[in-house]
Amino acid sequence: MAGGKLSARQKMINLMYLVFIAMIAMTMSKEVLSAFGLMNAKFVGANELASASNEGILTQLSTQAEEKPEEFAAANEKAKQISIISDDFYKFLENVKANDIVKNGQYELEDGKLPYEEMDKGDKLDELWFTGDRLTKRGDAIVARIDKFKNDLKAVIPNEGKWLPVIASIEKRFNTGKVENSEGKEKSWLDYHFQGFPAIASYTKLTAMQNDVKATETNIYNGFLGNLVSDATSLKKYQAIVLADKSAFFAGEKFQGRVVLGKYANVTPTKLTVGGKELDLTNAIDSTGAAKLDFTVGNVGEHNIEGKFTFLEDGKPLDIPIIGNYVVVPRPNSATISADKMNVVYRGVANPMTISFAGVSDNKVKASGTGLKPVGKGKYVMNPGSGKEVTINVTATLDDGSRASDKKTFRIKDIPAPTGTIARQSGVVKLPKRNVEIGTVGAQLNDFVFDLPIGVTSFKIKVPGQPTVNVAGTKMNSQAKAAIKKARRGDNITIFDIKAKITNNASYRLKNVSPVIVEVTN
Structure with missing residues (x-):
């Protein structure tokens, strides 16, 4: 910048520039x-x-x-x-x-x-x-x-x-x-x-x-x-928790689980007692601060686990009680099979079922039967076909590798006959002529265990002194309304031959729908 070829003026400018930067x-x-x-x-x-x-x-x-x-x-x-x-x-x-x-x-x-x-x-x-x-x-x-x-x-x-x-x-x-x-x-x-x-x-x-x-x-x-x-x-904020490897055990089986403090406080106790017996801390406490339990379970039934952790806090012993329980169940020899709705299955309906084996996890239980399909852990649906009965066979694989099996037979019933309705009323009803003209004809399953959507496709209506009128759908057509207008007070209008089907299962043929009789009130 200040080379020998530069003029004195240029050297001065360069020097001023350096001073400015400095x-x-x-x-x-x-x-x-x-x-x-x-x-x-x-x-x-x-x-x-x-x-x-x-x-x-x-x-x-x-x-x-x-x-x-x-x-x-x-x-x-x-x-x-x-x-x-x-x-x-x-x-x-x-x-x-x-x-x-x-x-x-x-x-x-x-x-x-x-x-x-x-x-x-x-x-x-x-x-x-x-x-x-x-x-x-x-x-x-x-x-x-x-x-x-x-x-x-x-x-x-x-x-x-x-x-x-x-x-x-x-x-x-x-x-x-x-x-x-x-x-x-x-x-x-x-x-x-x-x-x-x-x-x-x-x-x-x-x-x-x-x-x-x-x-x-x-x-x-x-x-x-x-x-x-x-x-x-502070350890006062913690609670001793018994964590069993599984919730139930067979008689004579070893209980396996851990006793831990909430949040897994990695603090070594000075003493650990379970069931009145003091445990060796060298072998009982793992790297997370959890206490390992290993003992033979008792007879069938519910059993308590009691003990205490002892720690030092503020220079004084602090006891934290251990309170837990486990259940011992007998080794299974029969399956538990039940329909969630009732003890029969209905044709034309997806019957939900729960199938399990006592003491055996769902992934080790297999069930089979005509129309049976698994939909989740221990959950199935049964869509029965023809016949009067269906048998479900269940096989379970136990922890020791042995197998247990059982079966149960269910009766198959048809969906009962629906009841016809007008303006949501069934049987013999009393209505003004106007209400009959604008009313909706429907069909329902009274006291049925499933809530099935049923749609009416057609029906017939008979007014005394007038010819029978065929109606498509659920509302009165012009011919039906004209006939209803001629009815007198006290006349019985009959709505019959009601055709209906299950909305989401049109292929199933429902039994005949019962008629509705309307007594005209004006």
Whole structure:
């Protein structure tokens, strides 16, 4: 850009261009540095509020310890230990910021505030904490102090069910393990988070860590008061559940199943008792925290499973009762076959049926018979043909591979004769002539177990003194209406020879529909 062939004027322009770019870069850098400073100030304010809040919780816990020493005395002592550990580490981080960053970087406070825009380099801190690809003694000391804080907290917190999420949170917040960078390479935690960063960025990260210290304190103190944010995971919220591999067992068969805590809380109990017998935890508890059961079932009938889980929570034994039951059924020697509607099957109708074998799953049961068709698990429809009876044969495969079979014969009946209707009335009815003229002729199956849609195709009507009129459909035609108009009060109009069919099965021939007699009322 400033080659020897350029004119003096062009060299000057190029130099001004470079200065302009540098000024833009400096402006952007100052904005970023100021943003870090503002972020640091917000963390400082949040930390001050958290400190005041934590002091209030500690005071409340101390008061509770005085009023209810049996419940809170031990928790109050542990809270005091947490406070000492946290304050010590918080001051350590404050010392690191003051000495390793501010003093070491030779930054001077302006009215008590950091010179954000001047803290754009991190070379002084890099020299103090890093040497080549390794950490200096000071760098090692920083990481060791974070690990010590984490381990000191965990040593005070009970290693029990409801505290496990708190411990996991501490591990996550103060994890100093290796970190994979954007290029897929592993770097030490201190190197990844601090090397090569501006001093103000490193300073703000340490203030953010102080905020994590305060937040962790708050969660632990609330836990000692019984207001743990993760209290939903307390074992008091769980219920012991007996899960059998199947709902019923044959006499003499081994019961196989599990006793689990709701949500599968992977917490090892201190004791497990079932049926008054204490079980060996080494063999009884699996990797999910479920207790495995394996015993010979009793006689035919319903049996209870009773016992208890014993855990430690807040340093005290917590018993969770185990309540369950199982049913022992005899080995099957007959099938259960029933028609869902009644003990017969009707010709012309898809008769729904349930076919099963006691104690045998539906996929191991096979049924056959003329007109029988499976439609689901244990569900069938029977469409009987000619004849008066139909036999259904059932075969079941038992768990031990043996087979059991049974059969049952059903009577076949025809659909009963429908009853004719006019204006939805049947038999002998009284109606005005006008109602007969506009009425609809229909047919229905009274007290039949199936709700079959029946449609009328034609009928005949006879008015006294008038010739019989043939009508197609369900409504009176003009000839029928003319005849009805001539009827007198007290005349009996007869609607007969009603032709009808099942709407969805026109091929089935229904029996003759009974007539309707209408006594004219006007």
